[in-house]
Amino acid sequence: MKKMRLGKTDVFLPVIGLGTWEMGGGISPDPSNDKESIRAIVRAVELGMTHIDTAEYYGAGHTEELVGKALKEIDRDKVFLTSKVWPNHLKIKDMLKSVEGSLKRLGTDHLDLYLIHWPPEDISITEAIKNINTVLERGYTRYIGVSNFSISQLKEAMEASKNPIVCDQVRYNIEDREIEKAGLLDFCQKNGISVVAYSPLNRMGISITASKLHKIAKERNLTPAQIALAWLVKKGVFSIPKAISEKHLVENAKAGDIELTEEEMKFLE
Numbered sequence: 461m462k463k464m465r466l467g468k469t470d471v472f473l474p475v476i477g478l479g480t481w482e483m484g485g486g487i488s489p490d491p492s493n494d495k496e497s498i499r500a501i502v503r504a505v506e507l508g509m510t511h512i513d514t515a516e517y518y519g520a521g522h523t524e525e526l527v528g529k530a531l532k533e534i535d536r537d538k539v540f541l542t543s544k545v546w547p548n549h550l551k552i553k554d555m556l557k558s559v560e561g562s563l564k565r566l567g568t569d570h571l572d573l574y575l576i577h578w579p580p581e582d583i584s585i586t587e588a589i590k591n592i593n594t595v596l597e598r599g600y601t602r603y604i605g606v607s608n609f610s611i612s613q614l615k616e617a618m619e620a621s622k623n624p625i626v627c628d629q630v631r632y633n634i635e636d637r638e639i640e641k642a643g644l645l646d647f648c649q650k651n652g653i654s655v656v657a658y659s660p661l662n663r664m665g666i667s668i669t670a671s672k673l674h675k676i677a678k679e680r681n682l683t684p685a686q687i688a689l690a691w692l693v694k695k696g697v698f699s700i701p702k703a704i705s706e707k708h709l710v711e712n713a714k715a716g717d718i719e720l721t722e723e724e725m726k727f728l729e
Protein backbone atom coordinates (compact mmCIF):
# COMPACT_ATOMS: atom_id res chain seq x y z
CA MET A 461 0.00 0.00 0.00
CA LYS A 462 1.44 3.33 -1.08
CA LYS A 463 1.74 6.01 1.59
CA MET A 464 1.63 9.79 1.33
CA ARG A 465 2.50 12.64 3.65
CA LEU A 466 -0.47 14.13 5.49
CA GLY A 467 -0.34 17.89 4.96
CA LYS A 468 3.06 19.13 6.07
CA THR A 469 3.20 16.72 9.02
CA ASP A 470 5.65 13.86 9.54
CA VAL A 471 2.80 11.38 9.25
CA PHE A 472 2.65 9.11 6.21
CA LEU A 473 -0.79 7.61 5.67
CA PRO A 474 -1.92 4.82 3.33
CA VAL A 475 -3.46 6.33 0.20
CA ILE A 476 -6.58 4.21 0.74
CA GLY A 477 -8.37 4.21 4.08
CA LEU A 478 -11.84 3.18 5.22
CA GLY A 479 -15.05 5.21 5.40
CA THR A 480 -17.75 4.22 7.91
CA TRP A 481 -20.89 6.13 6.87
CA GLU A 482 -23.85 3.71 7.02
CA MET A 483 -22.01 1.24 9.24
CA GLY A 484 -24.33 1.13 12.25
CA GLY A 485 -26.97 3.37 10.69
CA GLY A 486 -27.39 6.58 8.74
CA ILE A 487 -28.81 9.55 10.61
CA SER A 488 -30.05 7.23 13.39
CA PRO A 489 -28.60 4.05 14.90
CA ASP A 490 -29.27 0.75 13.16
CA PRO A 491 -27.72 -2.26 14.89
CA SER A 492 -28.66 -4.75 12.15
CA ASN A 493 -25.18 -4.95 10.60
CA ASP A 494 -23.01 -4.36 13.69
CA LYS A 495 -21.12 -7.66 13.47
CA GLU A 496 -20.26 -7.25 9.78
CA SER A 497 -19.24 -3.62 10.33
CA ILE A 498 -16.86 -4.43 13.19
CA ARG A 499 -15.37 -7.27 11.17
CA ALA A 500 -14.91 -4.95 8.16
CA ILE A 501 -13.07 -2.33 10.24
CA VAL A 502 -10.72 -4.95 11.75
CA ARG A 503 -10.17 -6.48 8.30
CA ALA A 504 -9.45 -3.09 6.70
CA VAL A 505 -6.66 -2.49 9.21
CA GLU A 506 -5.26 -5.99 8.60
CA LEU A 507 -5.19 -5.17 4.89
CA GLY A 508 -3.28 -1.93 5.48
CA MET A 509 -6.20 0.53 5.29
CA THR A 510 -5.29 1.95 8.69
CA HIS A 511 -6.83 5.39 8.18
CA ILE A 512 -10.34 5.03 9.62
CA ASP A 513 -12.79 7.85 8.99
CA THR A 514 -15.84 8.33 11.19
CA ALA A 515 -17.98 11.13 12.69
CA GLU A 516 -20.20 11.85 15.67
CA TYR A 517 -23.04 12.29 13.15
CA TYR A 518 -22.83 8.74 11.74
CA GLY A 519 -25.52 6.52 13.17
CA ALA A 520 -26.06 9.28 15.77
CA GLY A 521 -22.92 8.05 17.53
CA HIS A 522 -23.45 4.32 17.00
CA THR A 523 -20.87 4.18 14.21
CA GLU A 524 -18.20 5.50 16.58
CA GLU A 525 -19.23 2.79 19.07
CA LEU A 526 -18.64 0.16 16.39
CA VAL A 527 -15.24 1.64 15.54
CA GLY A 528 -14.51 1.53 19.29
CA LYS A 529 -15.44 -2.17 19.42
CA ALA A 530 -13.19 -2.88 16.43
CA LEU A 531 -10.35 -0.96 18.09
CA LYS A 532 -10.46 -3.42 21.00
CA GLU A 533 -9.34 -6.10 18.55
CA ILE A 534 -6.59 -3.96 17.01
CA ASP A 535 -3.48 -2.27 18.33
CA ARG A 536 -4.74 1.36 18.70
CA ASP A 537 -1.34 2.70 17.64
CA LYS A 538 -1.66 0.98 14.26
CA VAL A 539 -4.72 3.07 13.42
CA PHE A 540 -4.94 6.67 12.29
CA LEU A 541 -8.33 7.68 13.62
CA THR A 542 -10.32 10.59 12.20
CA SER A 543 -13.62 11.87 13.56
CA LYS A 544 -15.67 14.96 12.86
CA VAL A 545 -17.70 17.49 14.79
CA TRP A 546 -21.13 18.42 13.44
CA PRO A 547 -21.67 22.13 12.56
CA ASN A 548 -24.17 22.81 15.35
CA HIS A 549 -21.53 21.84 17.93
CA LEU A 550 -18.85 24.37 17.06
CA LYS A 551 -19.14 26.66 20.08
CA ILE A 552 -16.42 25.82 22.56
CA LYS A 553 -18.63 24.24 25.23
CA ASP A 554 -20.43 22.12 22.64
CA MET A 555 -17.24 21.16 20.83
CA LEU A 556 -15.56 19.95 24.02
CA LYS A 557 -18.68 17.93 24.84
CA SER A 558 -18.66 16.50 21.29
CA VAL A 559 -15.02 15.45 21.31
CA GLU A 560 -15.35 13.91 24.77
CA GLY A 561 -18.43 12.00 23.56
CA SER A 562 -16.55 10.77 20.49
CA LEU A 563 -13.58 9.62 22.56
CA LYS A 564 -15.85 7.80 24.99
CA ARG A 565 -17.68 5.98 22.18
CA LEU A 566 -14.41 5.19 20.43
CA GLY A 567 -12.82 3.96 23.68
CA THR A 568 -9.63 5.93 23.19
CA ASP A 569 -8.00 8.91 24.88
CA HIS A 570 -7.14 10.76 21.67
CA LEU A 571 -8.05 11.18 18.02
CA ASP A 572 -5.40 11.47 15.37
CA LEU A 573 -7.39 13.95 13.33
CA TYR A 574 -10.47 16.00 14.19
CA LEU A 575 -12.41 17.73 11.43
CA ILE A 576 -15.12 20.38 11.26
CA HIS A 577 -17.63 18.31 9.28
CA TRP A 578 -19.26 21.22 7.39
CA PRO A 579 -18.62 24.97 7.47
CA PRO A 580 -20.28 26.67 10.46
CA GLU A 581 -23.74 28.15 10.12
CA ASP A 582 -24.28 30.06 13.34
CA ILE A 583 -20.76 31.14 14.34
CA SER A 584 -17.85 32.50 12.32
CA ILE A 585 -15.19 30.29 10.78
CA THR A 586 -12.62 32.18 12.86
CA GLU A 587 -14.37 31.26 16.11
CA ALA A 588 -14.89 27.63 15.09
CA ILE A 589 -11.22 27.32 14.15
CA LYS A 590 -10.14 28.92 17.42
CA ASN A 591 -12.24 26.31 19.23
CA ILE A 592 -10.86 23.33 17.33
CA ASN A 593 -7.36 24.65 18.15
CA THR A 594 -8.35 24.49 21.83
CA VAL A 595 -9.41 20.87 21.33
CA LEU A 596 -5.97 20.12 19.90
CA GLU A 597 -4.12 22.06 22.58
CA ARG A 598 -5.97 20.13 25.30
CA GLY A 599 -4.62 16.90 23.82
CA TYR A 600 -7.86 15.45 22.49
CA THR A 601 -6.46 15.21 18.95
CA ARG A 602 -3.03 15.25 17.32
CA TYR A 603 -4.10 17.14 14.19
CA ILE A 604 -6.99 19.26 12.99
CA GLY A 605 -8.63 19.81 9.62
CA VAL A 606 -11.84 20.71 7.85
CA SER A 607 -14.37 19.11 5.54
CA ASN A 608 -16.50 20.54 2.74
CA PHE A 609 -14.69 23.90 2.90
CA SER A 610 -14.34 26.03 -0.25
CA ILE A 611 -11.13 27.92 -1.09
CA SER A 612 -12.34 31.12 0.58
CA GLN A 613 -13.48 29.24 3.68
CA LEU A 614 -10.17 27.41 3.78
CA LYS A 615 -8.23 30.67 3.52
CA GLU A 616 -10.17 32.07 6.44
CA ALA A 617 -9.56 28.89 8.43
CA MET A 618 -5.82 28.92 7.69
CA GLU A 619 -5.55 32.54 8.76
CA ALA A 620 -7.40 31.89 12.01
CA SER A 621 -5.54 28.71 12.96
CA LYS A 622 -2.47 28.61 15.21
CA ASN A 623 -1.92 24.98 14.25
CA PRO A 624 -1.81 23.70 10.67
CA ILE A 625 -5.03 22.70 8.92
CA VAL A 626 -3.77 19.40 7.55
CA CYS A 627 -6.63 18.46 5.23
CA ASP A 628 -9.88 19.34 3.54
CA GLN A 629 -12.10 16.25 3.24
CA VAL A 630 -14.28 16.76 0.18
CA ARG A 631 -16.36 14.88 -2.33
CA TYR A 632 -14.15 13.82 -5.23
CA ASN A 633 -14.27 10.96 -7.68
CA ILE A 634 -13.70 10.34 -11.36
CA GLU A 635 -17.24 11.51 -12.14
CA ASP A 636 -17.48 14.41 -9.73
CA ARG A 637 -14.67 16.80 -10.61
CA GLU A 638 -16.13 19.87 -8.90
CA ILE A 639 -13.04 20.46 -6.74
CA GLU A 640 -10.88 20.56 -9.87
CA LYS A 641 -13.18 23.08 -11.56
CA ALA A 642 -13.30 25.25 -8.44
CA GLY A 643 -9.49 25.23 -8.20
CA LEU A 644 -9.66 23.66 -4.72
CA LEU A 645 -7.47 20.67 -5.58
CA ASP A 646 -4.80 22.97 -6.95
CA PHE A 647 -5.05 25.36 -4.00
CA CYS A 648 -4.68 22.54 -1.46
CA GLN A 649 -1.78 20.95 -3.28
CA LYS A 650 0.07 24.28 -3.51
CA ASN A 651 -0.49 25.00 0.19
CA GLY A 652 0.45 21.62 1.65
CA ILE A 653 -3.11 20.72 2.64
CA SER A 654 -4.06 17.14 1.89
CA VAL A 655 -7.25 16.42 0.00
CA VAL A 656 -9.13 13.44 1.40
CA ALA A 657 -11.66 12.23 -1.17
CA TYR A 658 -15.00 11.08 0.19
CA SER A 659 -17.47 9.08 -1.89
CA PRO A 660 -14.44 8.08 -4.00
CA LEU A 661 -16.58 5.47 -5.76
CA ASN A 662 -19.43 7.96 -6.20
CA ARG A 663 -21.28 5.74 -3.70
CA MET A 664 -20.69 3.10 -6.40
CA GLY A 665 -22.90 5.06 -8.72
CA ILE A 666 -20.10 5.37 -11.26
CA SER A 667 -21.71 5.20 -14.66
CA ILE A 668 -20.69 7.89 -17.17
CA THR A 669 -17.11 6.76 -17.39
CA ALA A 670 -17.97 3.14 -16.79
CA SER A 671 -17.10 1.94 -20.27
CA LYS A 672 -13.63 3.50 -20.02
CA LEU A 673 -13.11 2.13 -16.51
CA HIS A 674 -14.24 -1.29 -17.72
CA LYS A 675 -11.87 -1.20 -20.68
CA ILE A 676 -8.79 -0.50 -18.54
CA ALA A 677 -9.97 -2.85 -15.81
CA LYS A 678 -10.33 -5.67 -18.35
CA GLU A 679 -6.91 -4.98 -19.87
CA ARG A 680 -5.25 -5.08 -16.44
CA ASN A 681 -7.34 -7.85 -14.91
CA LEU A 682 -8.65 -5.47 -12.25
CA THR A 683 -12.12 -4.13 -11.39
CA PRO A 684 -13.62 -0.75 -12.43
CA ALA A 685 -13.73 0.28 -8.75
CA GLN A 686 -10.00 -0.39 -8.45
CA ILE A 687 -9.32 1.79 -11.50
CA ALA A 688 -11.49 4.57 -10.03
CA LEU A 689 -9.45 4.44 -6.80
CA ALA A 690 -6.11 4.19 -8.63
CA TRP A 691 -7.14 7.31 -10.59
CA LEU A 692 -7.49 9.20 -7.29
CA VAL A 693 -4.10 7.90 -6.10
CA LYS A 694 -2.52 9.26 -9.27
CA LYS A 695 -4.24 12.61 -8.61
CA GLY A 696 -2.29 12.78 -5.34
CA VAL A 697 -5.23 12.55 -2.93
CA PHE A 698 -6.21 10.18 -0.11
CA SER A 699 -9.40 8.11 -0.47
CA ILE A 700 -11.66 6.66 2.19
CA PRO A 701 -14.01 4.22 0.39
CA LYS A 702 -16.60 2.59 2.61
CA ALA A 703 -16.70 -1.18 2.20
CA ILE A 704 -18.22 -3.99 4.20
CA SER A 705 -17.83 -6.98 1.89
CA GLU A 706 -14.59 -8.96 2.03
CA LYS A 707 -14.32 -8.79 -1.77
CA HIS A 708 -14.56 -4.99 -1.79
CA LEU A 709 -12.12 -4.61 1.11
CA VAL A 710 -9.49 -6.77 -0.59
CA GLU A 711 -9.97 -5.00 -3.93
CA ASN A 712 -9.70 -1.54 -2.37
CA ALA A 713 -6.55 -2.38 -0.43
CA LYS A 714 -4.93 -3.67 -3.62
CA ALA A 715 -5.91 -0.48 -5.45
CA GLY A 716 -3.43 1.33 -3.22
CA ASP A 717 -0.61 -0.32 -5.16
CA ILE A 718 -1.89 0.19 -8.71
CA GLU A 719 0.07 2.63 -10.82
CA LEU A 720 -1.88 3.97 -13.79
CA THR A 721 0.22 5.10 -16.75
CA GLU A 722 0.05 8.65 -18.13
CA GLU A 723 -1.66 7.19 -21.22
CA GLU A 724 -4.33 5.50 -19.10
CA MET A 725 -4.85 8.75 -17.16
CA LYS A 726 -5.26 10.68 -20.42
CA PHE A 727 -7.76 8.11 -21.69
CA LEU A 728 -9.76 8.39 -18.45
CA GLU A 729 -9.69 12.22 -18.46
Ligand SMILES: NC(=O)c1ccc[n+]([C@@H]2O[C@H](COP(=O)([O-])OP(=O)(O)OC[C@H]3O[C@@H](n4cnc5c(N)ncnc54)[C@H](OP(=O)(O)O)[C@@H]3O)[C@@H](O)[C@H]2O)c1
Nearest residue numbers: 479480481658659660661662663685701702703704705708
Ligand atom coordinates in the same frame (compact mmCIF):
# COMPACT_ATOMS: atom_id res chain seq x y z
N1 LIG B 1 -17.11 14.65 5.07
C1 LIG B 1 -18.29 14.39 4.55
O1 LIG B 1 -19.19 15.24 4.48
C2 LIG B 1 -18.56 13.01 4.02
C3 LIG B 1 -19.68 12.78 3.20
C4 LIG B 1 -19.87 11.49 2.70
C5 LIG B 1 -18.97 10.48 3.03
N2 LIG B 1 -17.91 10.72 3.86
C6 LIG B 1 -16.94 9.64 4.23
O2 LIG B 1 -16.46 9.04 3.05
C7 LIG B 1 -16.69 7.63 3.10
C8 LIG B 1 -16.86 7.05 1.70
O3 LIG B 1 -17.92 7.65 0.99
P1 LIG B 1 -19.35 6.95 0.74
O4 LIG B 1 -19.61 5.95 1.81
O5 LIG B 1 -20.30 8.07 0.54
O6 LIG B 1 -19.24 6.26 -0.70
P2 LIG B 1 -18.18 5.34 -1.49
O7 LIG B 1 -17.05 4.95 -0.64
O8 LIG B 1 -17.92 6.05 -2.77
O9 LIG B 1 -19.09 4.07 -1.84
C9 LIG B 1 -19.49 3.11 -0.89
C10 LIG B 1 -20.24 2.00 -1.62
O10 LIG B 1 -19.36 1.38 -2.56
C11 LIG B 1 -19.34 -0.03 -2.35
N3 LIG B 1 -17.97 -0.50 -2.64
C12 LIG B 1 -16.86 -0.33 -1.87
N4 LIG B 1 -15.77 -0.89 -2.46
C13 LIG B 1 -16.22 -1.42 -3.63
C14 LIG B 1 -15.59 -2.14 -4.69
N5 LIG B 1 -14.28 -2.43 -4.66
N6 LIG B 1 -16.36 -2.54 -5.74
C15 LIG B 1 -17.69 -2.26 -5.78
N7 LIG B 1 -18.35 -1.59 -4.81
C16 LIG B 1 -17.62 -1.17 -3.75
C17 LIG B 1 -19.72 -0.25 -0.90
O11 LIG B 1 -20.30 -1.54 -0.78
P3 LIG B 1 -20.20 -2.48 0.54
O12 LIG B 1 -20.27 -1.59 1.73
O13 LIG B 1 -21.35 -3.38 0.40
O14 LIG B 1 -18.90 -3.24 0.50
C18 LIG B 1 -20.72 0.89 -0.70
O15 LIG B 1 -22.00 0.50 -1.17
C19 LIG B 1 -17.93 7.53 4.01
O16 LIG B 1 -18.15 6.22 4.46
C20 LIG B 1 -17.58 8.53 5.08
O17 LIG B 1 -16.65 8.00 6.00
C21 LIG B 1 -17.68 11.97 4.33
